[in-house]
Amino acid sequence: MSSLIVISVLAIVILYLGLFKVKSGLMPVAVLGLLLALGFSVAEWNKGVSPIFSGMMLFDNFAVAFSSLCIGITALIFLLSRGYFEKISQHLAEYYTIMLFSLAGCIMMVSYNNLAMLFVGLEIMSVSLYILAGIKKKDFGSNEAALKYFLMGAFSTGFLLFGIALIYGASGTFNLQEIANYVSDPENIIDPIFYAGLTLMIVGLVFKVGAAPFHFWTPDVYEGAPTLITAFMSTVVKIAGFAAFLRIFQTSFAHLSTFWIPVLTTITVLTLFVGNLTALYQNHFKRLLAYSSISHAGYMLFAIVALGPASSNAIFIYALAYALASVVAFGVLILVETKKGSDAIESFNGLSKTNPFLALALTVAMLSFAGIPLTAGFIGKFYMFSTALSQSHIWLVAIAVLNAIVAMYYYFKVIIAMYFKEADGVAEVKVSTFYRIVLGLGLVLTILLGIYPSCLTTLF
Template sequence: MFDSSLDAVVPMLCVALAALAVTGAEAFRAHDENMPVGGLGIVGLTGAAVSSVLLWNRNATSFGVIVADNFGLFVTVVLVIVGVLTIMFSSPVVRRDGLPKGEYYALVLFALVGMIMMATANDLLVVFIALEILSLAVYVLTGIRRDDPRATEAAFKYFLLGAFSSAFFLYGIAFTYGLSGSTRLDRIGVYLAAQSMSDNPLILVAIGLLLVGFAFKISAVPFHMWTPDAYQGAPAVVTGFMSTGVKAAAFAAFTRVFLSALEPFSADWAPIVWLLAAATMILGTVVGVAQTNLKRMLAYSSIAHGGYLLVGLVAANQVGKAAILFYLLAYAVTNLAAFGVIALLGARDDANDELRDYTGLWHTRPAVAALMTVCLLSLGGLPPTAGFIGKWYVFSAAVSAGYYGLAIIGVLTSVVSVFFYLRVVVMMYMADRGPALAVPARVSGVGMAALVASIVVIFYLGILPTLALDLAAASIATIF
């Protein structure tokens, strides 16, 4: 039955209206340079969070292609958190670097609209449209420093490879539609449940093409090539936004498509995803060890974390599915906070993103050094942080599903990754102050508030994870 209710799109409408309000406010900002344009975005995001809570357990749908089930709403709240933290970290950066305030915040919000749409999409064409909405906004954000050659290069590479992956994804949609006669995920699932690979081998071609499209967005090996350059060239806060929001939205759609519509053929695609997960964890960790630039190191760290999330997808049991959602929340807050530190310590003409720049940071900015340490320990999966709980449940899901080899690879790469995280900690605490870091006269109060809030969430999820895990379990129960 065709459902014309708009309830399911209320969260993304709140964000879209905020983006339009920011764009309109920019026209009047010439009369008031101190207009809190970013505040309008936070108001819209708050509306999205409230509407998501009100929609919980209602399984609202709009036109059959947007489904506000608990799974989509959980990811929406994660994206709202990412959006609020991004705006708070961006406030001093936009002012310091002279970025176009209205355009910057509007692009962040429009990207979030695409992310929320992607997380709640029940149709492959809607997933593609959402993917393009968020991608176009992020391409521009990557190169928003037009006078920085690295940013321009990063945006150009990201755009070219992104267009390439979109073609694969769209071709996969065409194959899927040709086989099933629909782009709706629920109808595709019903069709595939009555098919076998021997009767219709083109199904594997369609799955492969869709997998390439998703693998690019989550930076899975071997589709990760764009990640280090794009992350290093973009402003640090934009890099944090890309590495968390885009990954969360892509994984939400990836999980919904492969564990819902394509679940009847999981025995065929699971070995491929197993290989992707193993290669992604290994390459992200090994290459990350050799990095001397903090943003590039965190880029390879982000690649490895994508591999850990793929472990949950391969496991495909109830623990694994819930672990994906919990891990997305823990990773999003932690990684965005780490990039937030880089953004706050940067200067207009010097990103201060080399490892040597953080030598002796404890002596000049002890509070920032302590907060950065918590972020790095959480990324390394050490207790009592959110990262430890996330990795514990992901690896437990793999063991429960019988994927012992994948769990062992995950644990070993996680142990190795601790080396390059602790290397930064040692440089901050165990060495004298380095001459290279031009520490700002003061760190923004708004930025520090965002950092402290992030650390509180990291410790809360690490010490008292029950509520978040229960919500994650309730979320996956609505679609799987």
């Protein structure tokens, strides 16, 4: 709870700093505030269940872990913002403030214990993102991204809200534990509208995490939005979405698994094939990462399809590995795009010669995305597949392994461009201190977690 208060107050402080034209202090204050919030969040670990607002929110270890991850990744993204926002807008405070409000919504999504709070958190996060996607008012791509995201987001929110209403109508409660009691009580005959509500909720949540067949907004929004905003959406927002997804299914709907597992299994398979096969044909790095994000949504759905005691741990490890690789990839993309004026994969040609450090960092990120051993991505996939195998989803794991092999092609396409193709020019890509810190930290953590994953395997 303390971390949520700190982030909300921090957003207002940043807004006032912008009002008084203290531009140079925005990024340091934002990062220091996030580190303070992170400290408060970690301090709540193993403090027991802390329900607040009459039990509408619950800060247990699950909420603490995913909140801390969201805060930490946001801090890394803010460190990459030095010099970036200044180039696209004069109103810097608004970027930080709206991102912090979106982060506050994400924290509500990972700690809700009431469907009303899920909706409130989701809307705080989503409305902030609608603004951030279209914040470059004179850029047609940004305007298109905001419009598409707003229209499809509002449409999916309608599905989710209607689903919540039907579940309330059947069970008479918004509380997750009380819904679970309604579902598990052998004396209850579950109302058919409850199943309809559950189906509508699946549609709404699947849209928010960018899984097929509700993924159509993802490539255009990722491409049109400012790159740092895209990095935030593909990491923090996706982590919060999956944490919210897992919490309600693990708490309330576990006894109805025979109903929803076939639905989510179909969505998972479709997501894997759509994401990976479409990524094969992408010639622009940003769209490649967008379709890669769709495929990773498919892998993370494993934790829900194979719901069990290990699901929380598996999805946390995978989310951490994916977020670290994404931050590094988007960080390198910003530098290359600024230097070359394009995000085409050809822009990375010869990067190993013009900046070996950037090439190394991006190579490790691509290998982690692909799930190559000795990277965090491999550990994430290993635990996801182990979770699925423990629930006898053998054929699903076989499909996932096939897709992982397909994905290697487009990830290695970037590596080949950096090391085996000649650069158009010989100008060095310069890297600022903050970028070196973030990329170096992402690089080290990705390798360390790949070699020594034991520190995370027994969190929950």
